[in-house]
Amino acid sequence: IAAWRAEADALLAELRGANQALIEVELPAHLSVSQLVELDTDEQTFAQRLRRPTPFPPNPTARRGTAFHAWVERWFGATRLLDIDELPGAADATASPDADLDALRDRFLSSRWAQRTPSEVEVPFETVIGATVIRGRIDAVFAESEGRWLVVDWKTGAVPEPAKRTSLIVQLAAYRIAWAQLAGVPVEKVRAAFHYVRSGETLEPDDLPDRDALAALLAK
CATH class of the missing domain: 1.20.5 (Single alpha-helices involved in coiled-coils or other helix-helix interfaces)
Known part of the structure; x- marks a missing residue:
């Protein structure tokens, strides 16, 4: 004993x-925008995931978001709307049904964004911040007066509480920097916002981190 x-x-x-x-x-050397947000949200969890990568479990909510984004892209760029059976992932018989996709579409069509015409949709980008290449995809970009731009990211989930929005703002900051580079304009001429489709609320932070602030986050 x-x-x-x-x-x-x-x-x-x-x-x-x-x-x-x-x-x-x-x-x-390369990070996605979602990884950048994860780094700001929980640095330790992010490091653990890098050290021991594990696949994410199937997420019906993510599938719904993918389907909605595909539909919005077609709404802005095609002459007809896609039926639910034509959306990405519809052939996967094991996936959970997107029961509220119709509600999301109706909410979007009743918003002011459905009647605007974006200059670009689903824009892939790569931009260097500090010593790291950040990759992502911008949902929509709208031209505004005096050579200004508005970048919008569609969100199908609930509006987060104010205390939980800090890390999400990093996502908008990266989009803003990326589009300024793509458009060849000063970053001050680009605004960025989240539109939460379900609630119809659009959040546009007043003060987004600049390139130096994001570089400092990556250098910690």
């Missing part, structure tokens, strides 16, 4: 030592 206890104590001491060890994880 004494030997068992000694072995158990040794194993527990090893476990405690491993949990307290400082393990440095090198930041990849």
